Amino acid sequence: xxxxxxxxxxQVALTIVLSIILMFSSTVMLSIYWPxxxxxxxxxxxxxxxxxxxxxxxxMGILAASTWRAAAYLFSxxxxxxxxxxxxxx
Amino acid sequence: MQQRSNILFYEIHSWIGxxxxxxxxxxxxxxxVALFGHELTQWERPEHRITYNAEAPVDVDRLVAPVLxxxxxxxxxxxxxxxxxxxxxxxxxxxxxxGSEETEVRHxxxxxxxxxxxxxxxxxxxxxxxxxxxxxxxxxGRYLIGVMGLVMLLSILSGIIIHKKIFKxxxxxxxxxxxxxxxxxxxxxxxxWPLPFHVVIVFTGAILGLNGIMIQxxxxxxxxxxxxxxxxxxxxxxxxxxxxxLESNSYNQxxxxxxxxxxxxxxxxxYVEAYGDRNQVVQVSGKTDEALVRFVDVKYRSxxxxxVNINNPVxxxxxxMRVYFSLTPLHYxxxxxxxxxxxxxxxxxxLCLMMxxxxxxxxxxxxxxxxxxxxxINTRGSGWFLSLVTVGVCAGLVVATSxxxxxxxxxxxxxxxxxxxHWIEMVYLSVWGVAIAWAMLRRQIKPALADLSLCAGxxxxxxxxxxxxxxxxxxxVPWESVTLPVVFxxxxxxxMGIICLYSSRYxxxxxxxxxxxxxxxxxxVVR
Numbered sequence: 001x002x003x004x005x006x007x008x009x010x011q012v013a014l015t016i017v018l019s020i021i022l023m024f025s026s027t028v029m030l031s032i033y034w035p036x037x038x039x040x041x042x043x044x045x046x047x048x049x050x051x052x053x054x055x056x057x058x059x060m061g062i063l064a065a066s067t068w069r070a071a072a073y074l075f076s077x078x079x080x081x082x083x084x085x086x087x088x089x090x
Numbered sequence: 091m092q093q094r095s096n097i098l099f100y101e102i103h104s105w106i107g108x109x110x111x112x113x114x115x116x117x118x119x120x121x122x123v124a125l126f127g128h129e130l131t132q133w134e135r136p137e138h139r140i141t142y143n144a145e146a147p148v149d150v151d152r153l154v155a156p157v158l159x160x161x162x163x164x165x166x167x168x169x170x171x172x173x174x175x176x177x178x179x180x181x182x183x184x185x186x187x188x189g190s191e192e193t194e195v196r197h198x199x200x201x202x203x204x205x206x207x208x209x210x211x212x213x214x215x216x217x218x219x220x221x222x223x224x225x226x227x228x229x230x231g232r233y234l235i236g237v238m239g240l241v242m243l244l245s246i247l248s249g250i251i252i253h254k255k256i257f258k259x260x261x262x263x264x265x266x267x268x269x270x271x272x273x274x275x276x277x278x279x280x281x282x283w284p285l286p287f288h289v290v291i292v293f294t295g296a297i298l299g300l301n302g303i304m305i306q307x308x309x310x311x312x313x314x315x316x317x318x319x320x321x322x323x324x325x326x327x328x329x330x331x332x333x334x335x336l337e338s339n340s341y342n343q344x345x346x347x348x349x350x351x352x353x354x355x356x357x358x359x360x361y362v363e364a365y366g367d368r369n370q371v372v373q374v375s376g377k378t379d380e381a382l383v384r385f386v387d388v389k390y391r392s393x394x395x396x397x398v399n400i401n402n403p404v405x406x407x408x409x410x411m412r413v414y415f416s417l418t419p420l421h422y423x424x425x426x427x428x429x430x431x432x433x434x435x436x437x438x439x440x441l442c443l444m445m446x447x448x449x450x451x452x453x454x455x456x457x458x459x460x461x462x463x464x465x466x467i468n469t470r471g472s473g474w475f476l477s478l479v480t481v482g483v484c485a486g487l488v489v490a491t492s493x494x495x496x497x498x499x500x501x502x503x504x505x506x507x508x509x510x511x512h513w514i515e516m517v518y519l520s521v522w523g524v525a526i527a528w529a530m531l532r533r534q535i536k537p538a539l540a541d542l543s544l545c546a547g548x549x550x551x552x553x554x555x556x557x558x559x560x561x562x563x564x565x566x567v568p569w570e571s572v573t574l575p576v577v578f579x580x581x582x583x584x585x586m587g588i589i590c591l592y593s594s595r596y597x598x599x600x601x602x603x604x605x606x607x608x609x610x611x612x613x614x615v616v617r
Contacts, residue, residue, distance in 0.1 A: 044410035
């Protein structure tokens, strides 16, 4: 582990902010689309699974090769989630 | 590519440790103390130390009658009765006064019917509040705790990824190698053996911390924006107040009905909605022994005894709701009895120690990079200030927690509960502040750690004596009637005190030996 890799602070900041927004978006999306007829079950699934997903979003952003790529991956996911969630309210 | 990921995960793991290990230690250590909230409540209330008889019948109607005759409870006031149990052997009546809107509590001895003078649980509440909210305003402290849980989860994941030979490392402890390797091995052993415990405690803590905000977001979307419907789906509909008085009311009857209806369940609490109204609803909450999620709530209409709502998560919920309801029992070891609590205590201390060892490794590595004397962090090189802060905050927290026991027993009862709570809080924070300042003024890491360990050891060892002198009860007065939670608290303090005293002696010896063997060039480096 002697080698060191520099990642920009912009990439770290962007990842933290977007991963938190994504966590809430996943809560909304999972609470709507989780395959259960019981709303309380969907609610519990959404609130618990999104916390685990946050770890994945953070890893995705930090491991991305550049700030632009991190932004592209995370924004794409965010758009998909917001789009799917908005569909159910229409 | 894979090597790049590994390096990045290593950096994530290191930076989380450097930036948050002190805060995570505070949360974890206060959690280890908060595990024993029930025991501490009985320790701080000497008048509540009566032997609990699980078989003895409790005549709730007769016991609460004198309290209710004087209470000013409105139809929309909160009102509940807690049944006696092993940790709280008193019947507790709690309500919101209809006039002042203040919360009132009365404790009744179930054996004699005597209404006891008001007694607080400031001390146990403070130590629990420190863990759940870091003494910050609600709900922000709790959200911070939740976020720290997420950060810790990321740290655990990155730790697993960077340690490829994780199972081999479980059995590797190279005591004859360099100081950095010894600390690294200790860090890995402390991290790998209790890994399932760490994952459970961190995940449940993160969810419980963020629950307030996450569940609202989830409820909003799952119930298509109708948050009221979400609440009603869990707790049932709130009864409509008619304004007509209820003719007869018996809590005993509701308890009997509950025991007939929910087999193997023991009633724990009674919640009353629309008190005194013709539509009054009584909810009986009880616990069963058949699962981790053990509570079963049944709501009865007082007028005719009809069942209004049943909330039985063991039988009626899906897998995620069951997991959701099991978060609190899993996090606070509210299952399996005292042995599970003892196991949580040991594993919780391992978690605290793991955070400290992680910081030490980082500091030794930093010192080695700057070519300080054999990676000695006891010098004024890089990491020296952070080490002193770590010692001051972490060891100081143990001293402050121990001092709070004395504040609880020696401070006068005071007029209001809040006032006494703030006094105890002030003692807690002041002692902690003094301990941090002492570590800073000492300017040497090991002597500062030894001083604070000695202080914590002396305070902890004195707790059984303090209890015996002030209450005439406890571990040192075995001929008196003593309850087990009080004995466990005294004994636990004594054992922890002896460990602190031993650690302090060991560190003092190390310091004096290193002074004897120090040669002139090293002394130059130290300056």
